[in-house]
Amino acid sequence: MADRKPFLVESFSLGDLASVLFTNKVYLSKTINYFSGKNFRSYINHYRVMYAMELFRKNKSLTVSELGSLSGFHSGTTFNQAFKAVMQESPSTWCARLRKKNREFLK
Numbered sequence: 001m002a003d004r005k006p007f008l009v010e011s012f013s014l015g016d017l018a019s020v021l022f023t024n025k026v027y028l029s030k031t032i033n034y035f036s037g038k039n040f041r042s043y044i045n046h047y048r049v050m051y052a053m054e055l056f057r058k059n060k061s062l063t064v065s066e067l068g069s070l071s072g073f074h075s076g077t078t079f080n081q082a083f084k085a086v087m088q089e090s091p092s093t094w095c096a097r098l099r100k101k102n103r104e105f106l107k
Contacts (some may be wrong), residue, residue: 007047008072037102045082064091
């Protein structure tokens with residue numbers, strides 16, 4: 001998942017992943033739930049949020065909207081909700097905190 005980054009495709013679905021893995025959706029869904037404790041959507045959104053954070057660390061000039069789009073989210077609302085679910089803070093708050101740390105470090 002992390003190497004090929006299929007989660008960057010907005011329309012990536014459980015069926016798509018099942019096809020790549022030569023399995024069925026029901027078995028794959030149960031496996032994801034069992035090992036990650038998350039449903040498929042939460043599992044994919046976690047990867048997307050981690051990718052957005054990686055992008056921002058490399059380029060702090062990116063906007064929250066750009067981060068969401070580049071990370072495979074189809075809307076800003078979905079990105080904000082997923083980010084907050086993973087990080088317990090909004091993406092704008094997280095980005096502002098990192099920018100501030102960066103400015104303090106450069107002083």
